Amino acid sequence: MRFDTVIIGGGLAGLTAGISLQEAGQKVAIVSAGQNAMHFFSGNFEEIGTARERVSALFASAGVRTHSSDGWMLMPMGSMREVSLTLDDVAVFPDKHVAEKALIVNYTGFHDFYGTFLAEALEKNGTTCRIRFVRIPEMEHLRLSPSEMRSVNIARVMDEHWEKVVSDIRVLLKDEDLILLPQVFGLKDLSVLDKIRTAFPARVAFIGTMPPSVPGIRTQMLLKRRFEVLGGTFLMGDEVTSAAMHEGIVSSVTTRNLDTARLFADHFILATGGYFSKGLVSTPTLVNEPLFGLDIDYPEDRNAWYDPDFFADQPYLNFGVKTDESLRAVKDGVPLQNLYAIGSILGNTRKADYGSAAGLAIRTAFAVADTIKGGNV
């Protein structure tokens, strides 16, 4: 099968590049070995830099709403983080004093949302907090199994029965000017978010839960659908098993499912992520990139890979695939001519140019898409 570009990895980086190229008229295939780190997404596009408007526009075309303004985001454990671009789900506050009085609402038995931590942190910044719990009969079935009281399962119920929770909260609300709710809304029906926001005389803020992330899953589904609507081919649950390379050019890859039906393309983009998704693999003796055997800089002494202080900046997070200036991946000291690396597989190797996390994924995806489009003109 022949494509203009084959992207290996269907997370934020791969989908952003795929949509950009498909919009430019390319024929693109994405090979995705299972779902990805979008399912743990906080909703904050860290270090997005100048890509802010471009990503807002691209996401809007997919039906993903973003929120572009500088301010502070309240994290699940109560800390505050500076943000400039977030998913619309995230409440952005002008300063760390988020409100005079806050009502924190959780579901009875939902252990992935930490009201007490939130209250402790907020009270340090002068917000008086009250924590209350709600339960509605439509959610009781989730209690039958000890492991099913999870964000996504609650969100499915909330898409249909959010009004019941709203009326319960109306009864609980006294003179608070802020209501904090877990991010368990709008899995399929995005309009629920606005309906809840406008249902009270107080401001409503949705705060992140433990994974899986409801806004992240929804974003992944919408981006994938946008890519497919544009005519892209998304091969879910498949993985690249080998690549044909000759004189610094990748000509095709094989996948586990398609085996003899090789995927040929002019350009290949490696967006397989970091250690979590096995874009990078560490063994007791080495760190490697398993598909192409690309170059990675890291010390031989394993003790230098990590800092015993768990919260310190961990050296292994700085390991990543080496590239040239245009993000062409380097193998045996030489950049391959048509293989680009984007997203977390770069580790912190390109932090100065592209930042980290979601910013890195999106900015490197745009940079490579532009290079490929430029080359085609």
Place this chain on the structure above:
Amino acid sequence: MKLQEFTASAHNFEECMKCTICTAYCPVVPVNPRYPGPKQAGPDGERLRLKDPYFFNQALKYCLNCKRCEVVCPSGVKVADIIQSARIRYDHTPPRLRDRVLANTDFMGRLARPFAPIVNGVTSLGVTKTVLDVTFAIDRHRTFPKYSGRSFEGWLKRRAKEQAKFPKQVAYFHGCYANYNYPQLGKDFVKVMNALGIGVQLLEKEKCCGVALIANGMSQKAARNAGQNVQALQKAVDAGLTVLTTSSTCTMTLRDEYPELLKVDNASVRDSVILATRYIYQLIESGAAQLRFKENYRARIAYHMPCHLEKLGWGIFSYELLKMIPGVEFTLLDSNCCGISGTYGFKKENYEASQAIGKPLFDQIRSVNPDFVACDCETCKWQLEMSTGYTVKNPISILAEALED
């Protein structure tokens, strides 16, 4: 320091990192609170079962075996295989009569064929449906698949000589559906293959692939079928034949369930068992053959990829072939389970869950409003036709009707 270099565990269950992505995509979890979810039923439960079989939970029977958990798992854990293997290993409840009837698709087909018009008439009667519902727990909303008075095997045997004249040959694993219920699919397949200059042969002795037997607690019988099928496939492969299929679920069973669940070694034949759309796509792409279509063919087609085809990763071949037909307006439906899962949806206790699972798909089909739906799975076809009223056609049948006369 001694370090373990590689981990190796049955169905990769040690690789599970408890991310719960599988549970987020499981079609059963949102509709059936009694199902513990793939993570709990699969890798989490496996840890406990390995300690003591006492921890086996009957609720594992609610798993559809749709494999969606495996398709989304970021760590390569064969979640559904863990669950189905646990059912095979620990559940020794004898299957009830209803489940035996539903699962023995080939036996029932042979039994019903001579009396097809009577059987079809009787099973479509309201009173029969009520009786089956009350006495047998087969849901009254279901329409029983129709049986054909003549089997596909008989039809092809009568044409063996003319098929043998083609210079190139393939073998066909038709499955129970094409043989007993809808021989037209087999005939369409033969028509398309002949148009490509290829003759079609039967396998020397084909048995039901056994997927319904596995699902209904008759894995020993399934393994016997598997053993006989591997022998039959081996003979074809030894004769230099590729074995083509038109049912996505039979294909997945022959290729993957035999070694993973039934422990039947199929290594020497696995790569030769291929869904017909894949074979045809690759043949056309390589330039070795071409199909000529009617100039005035027009159809608005919505394609539903069956779960087991998504697991195989071969849906792309089916829909790319459909897109090749001039005059086709194509829509790829969102990835969703239709809810029937073979015999699962026929059972009274699963009817509501089955329809709730399929609802997003039914709704999307109605909003797309195609001329008809395309799908490679016969049980999806029953479910979608009953639940939406739209006709569902196998991509092979669509190719056959679009072929230039």
